[in-house]
Amino acid sequence: MYNYHENTYITQDIELPTAFAYNRKLDMIMYNPKHPQYECYDSKYALIHELSHRIDQKEIQSWSNKEFQVAIQQTADNLLNNKTLRAQIEKELSDDGKYSDNIAFHDLIDALTKGKIKTRVSHETDYWRNDSARSAEIFAELSTGKIQGEDFIDEGFLNNLVKIFKVMIYGK
Numbered sequence: 001m002y003n004y005h006e007n008t009y010i011t012q013d014i015e016l017p018t019a020f021a022y023n024r025k026l027d028m029i030m031y032n033p034k035h036p037q038y039e040c041y042d043s044k045y046a047l048i049h050e051l052s053h054r055i056d057q058k059e060i061q062s063w064s065n066k067e068f069q070v071a072i073q074q075t076a077d078n079l080l081n082n083k084t085l086r087a088q089i090e091k092e093l094s095d096d097g098k099y100s101d102n103i104a105f106h107d108l109i110d111a112l113t114k115g116k117i118k119t120r121v122s123h124e125t126d127y128w129r130n131d132s133a134r135s136a137e138i139f140a141e142l143s144t145g146k147i148q149g150e151d152f153i154d155e156g157f158l159n160n161l162v163k164i165f166k167v168m169i170y171g172k
């Protein structure tokens with residue numbers, strides 16, 4: 001694997017329209033300390049998230065992996081159509097739920113359900129029309145969850161998605 005710890009460049013840009021971003025053209029992680037949302041982010045989480053986008057861009061390209069796309073669809077359908085599961089996830093995301101403060105899980109559910117299950121993060125509905133962007137967000141949050149040892153990685157309903165994610169990362 002590429003030596004990400006030696007070759008990742010992080011640059012400040014006070015014009016950046018978001019607090020953190022990975023710029024594919026420049027191959028750099030950017031941050032804007034003057035952005036109004038900057039203080040809301042856990043910077044460790046944000047940097048792992050953007051680094052995950054970089055890994056995806058440089059060597060995985062999750063959006064062109066057919067098995068990953070099928071697993072995304074199956075997981076999304078299951079979340080939206082299985083009433084018991086949906087209620088459980090909504091409870092875990094709520095103020096007194098297990099994942100109340102877990103931004104990676106909120107973002108993952110937002111991307112999987114295209115905002116149909118309400119989370120703390122919000123994207124315009126239009127945002128999810130772009131399948132590549134959706135795949136990249138799902139990949140980045142699975143990667144962040146795995147690196148940070150989050151419990152949601154082993155949640156049953158993510159089973160197949162996580163299995164394919166691991167094959168993409170470790171090759172088995």
Ligand SMILES: [Zn+2]
Binds near residue numbers: 136137140
């Ligand atoms: Zn992202």
